[in-house]
Amino acid sequence: MEFDDSVGLDSSQVSDARGIGGRVALGGGGLGIVGFIVYFVLSQLGGVPASIPLSTDGVGGGQSVSSGDLATECRTGKDANTKPDCARVALINSIQGYWSDQFARSGRTYKQATTTFFSGGVNTGCGSATSDVGPFYCPADGKVYVDLTFFRELQTRFGAQGGTFAEAYVLAHEYGHHVQNLLGTSGKVREGTGPTSDGVRLELQADCYAGVWANHATTTPSSSGKPLIRSISQDDVNRALDVAARIGDDFIQKNLGGGKVDESQFSHGSSAQREQWFLTGINGGNPAECDTFGARNLG
Numbered sequence: 001m002e003f004d005d006s007v008g009l010d011s012s013q014v015s016d017a018r019g020i021g022g023r024v025a026l027g028g029g030g031l032g033i034v035g036f037i038v039y040f041v042l043s044q045l046g047g048v049p050a051s052i053p054l055s056t057d058g059v060g061g062g063q064s065v066s067s068g069d070l071a072t073e074c075r076t077g078k079d080a081n082t083k084p085d086c087a088r089v090a091l092i093n094s095i096q097g098y099w100s101d102q103f104a105r106s107g108r109t110y111k112q113a114t115t116t117f118f119s120g121g122v123n124t125g126c127g128s129a130t131s132d133v134g135p136f137y138c139p140a141d142g143k144v145y146v147d148l149t150f151f152r153e154l155q156t157r158f159g160a161q162g163g164t165f166a167e168a169y170v171l172a173h174e175y176g177h178h179v180q181n182l183l184g185t186s187g188k189v190r191e192g193t194g195p196t197s198d199g200v201r202l203e204l205q206a207d208c209y210a211g212v213w214a215n216h217a218t219t220t221p222s223s224s225g226k227p228l229i230r231s232i233s234q235d236d237v238n239r240a241l242d243v244a245a246r247i248g249d250d251f252i253q254k255n256l257g258g259g260k261v262d263e264s265q266f267s268h269g270s271s272a273q274r275e276q277w278f279l280t281g282i283n284g285g286n287p288a289e290c291d292t293f294g295a296r297n298l299g
């Protein structure tokens, strides 16, 4: 994918808390968050540490931007084309730009959500969380939290191909949860696990919303009027689907968990379902087609 070199970035949508010292108090936290992959699965993988070693190297692959420098380092699409952190800022700008326009078209007001980059652990409106949770959205404070080392883990632990658009899918999924929060959908969730649970429907809808943004990514204008994203290739889309396939509940259970597929523990949907709903979003570009709560067959 390619960003337009000349379009300005809005780094105020990202808060960089990497390298901010201090330990995060553990225990009692993490409830109510909407994680990208489920907490218990990750805790099976590596265990949840009793204390968090706050890493000084919190940046996933490639060149890093030191804490607090996003505003000076990430000014235009040109920076996004050359620095991974700036690409993340640009993606968040594009995702929120789309939803802001989409809300306005349907007579609603979109409320911006900040993404916090953190390393190791973080205190949120939903309690404290460690990186083991994976990227997540906290409905209570309306913010997205990402330890960027997750993007490297997607490749090393999950075997994903990675790439900027793989990250775009992850970020757009989390913003899908923000959209659900603004629309009141998150409040519908009763049972969290099981193949047709509300929890799975919520997650698949977030995947679909990610696809909807992707459909509009090259046409969503930035504040300057020009789209921030110039092009998305089939290879980009394939990389997003590759991630979707590797974070499906069945894939994780089979390859990273106990080895057995247990649908009763599904929280995010199978690999095939996650791919399918992302495709529904990207092919149709219509949020109304993301009605996973009304769908009898989730795929």
Ligand SMILES: [Zn+2]
Binding pocket: 034, 035, 036, 037, 173, 174, 177, 203, 206
């Ligand atoms: Zn999610």
